[in-house]
Amino acid sequence: MASIRDLRKRLALYLVTDDKSSPEQLLTTVRSALEGGVTTVQLRRKHDDGRRLVELGHGIRELTKSFGALYIVNDRVDIALLTQADGVHVGQSDISCRDARRLLGDKLIGVSTCTLEEAKTAERDGADYLGVGAVFPTRSKSDADMCGIDGLAAITQYVSSPVVGIGGIALNNVKSVLEAGADGVAVVSAILHAEDPRRASVELKQFLT
Amino acid sequence: MASIRDLRKRLALYLVTDDKSSPEQLLTTVRSALEGGVTTVQLRRKHDDGRRLVELGHGIRELTKSFGALYIVNDRVDIALLTQADGVHVGQSDISCRDARRLLGDKLIGVSTCTLEEAKTAERDGADYLGVGAVFPTRSKSDADMCGIDGLAAITQYVSSPVVGIGGIALNNVKSVLEAGADGVAVVSAILHAEDPRRASVELKQFLT
Numbered sequence A, B: 001m002a003s004i005r006d007l008r009k010r011l012a013l014y015l016v017t018d019d020k021s022s023p024e025q026l027l028t029t030v031r032s033a034l035e036g037g038v039t040t041v042q043l044r045r046k047h048d049d050g051r052r053l054v055e056l057g058h059g060i061r062e063l064t065k066s067f068g069a070l071y072i073v074n075d076r077v078d079i080a081l082l083t084q085a086d087g088v089h090v091g092q093s094d095i096s097c098r099d100a101r102r103l104l105g106d107k108l109i110g111v112s113t114c115t116l117e118e119a120k121t122a123e124r125d126g127a128d129y130l131g132v133g134a135v136f137p138t139r140s141k142s143d144a145d146m147c148g149i150d151g152l153a154a155i156t157q158y159v160s161s162p163v164v165g166i167g168g169i170a171l172n173n174v175k176s177v178l179e180a181g182a183d184g185v186a187v188v189s190a191i192l193h194a195e196d197p198r199r200a201s202v203e204l205k206q207f208l209t
């Protein structure tokens, strides 16, 4: 990674995958999203076994490389190492940032945080960037995991690490996430489940450059 | 590992964990099992997140070390590396044996196999031992995953790697598994869900020395 300023830019439009589509469909959608301007792709599949994750990871690595985008793996440090990922993203119940660092050397480590306390801890533990959310309600997160725009702003004002907002972010609210100080926005549905993932990415990207 | 003969002995009574008990309960049961003569413990928890697996792994590493037993991690090579495991065990849909070898160097790699074809492939790919089953019906395996005593015997006659039989093995059938050429038996319920896990281990162990 050239610089923290470069990293902030590369985290601008951050796509997180889900379990809803087949591996083939997912790779097709990821390609469209990259064509539309996605800058980072995080492989996150909670129901896939290791072998399939490795296959998918190789596919996403190839695609992101050809578009100059970052490729990050959720939680599974082993899959990240085997598929030449740029790094991992860990939640509060995943492998810890410090443990991940032992296996990953100077690769990127992102940490999901919801409170200022968690954000401070993640910075102290050497996180390269923070994923902060849920900024808005989503179907997959309970109220307890919501930080809201105010919680996001409290974190971006305090930390010096790059911050990516996540949770319920779409065209109609992306501006408020950036105004709260986020360097980038992470989305799942807004791109993956859009009728036209390429176009959805282009539209989101307009706010981010 | 001193020798393949030593490895065969150390795989004799092989306990695989499950998701049914709390981490604290599980560690208590594992200790009892080790007191009763279990020679290998495999950490296999399909519903635990990475952080909890690391905690459990450290606990099992400590216990197995003090009893001179092997500690193996199912599928998660990252957890194995972080908790100083003796190796990993991978199924046909987990990280492949070859990929696991890239990350693990000369640590142990066990591979689940059900057919002679799978067993040959695992040996060719450098597996250190084979887990063969299901030998008997179990609640968690469909008929398709059954190899039976005959399937087990066909594999042990062909391969030179140590073989551990798995699936529905208990006091009343352990003898037939050894007669089919297995070096050891892997059990879940027969120890974990026994009224007295230590005693259950002692009783099984009598067949294995």
Ligand code: NI
Pocket: A046, B046
């Ligand atoms: Ni899982």
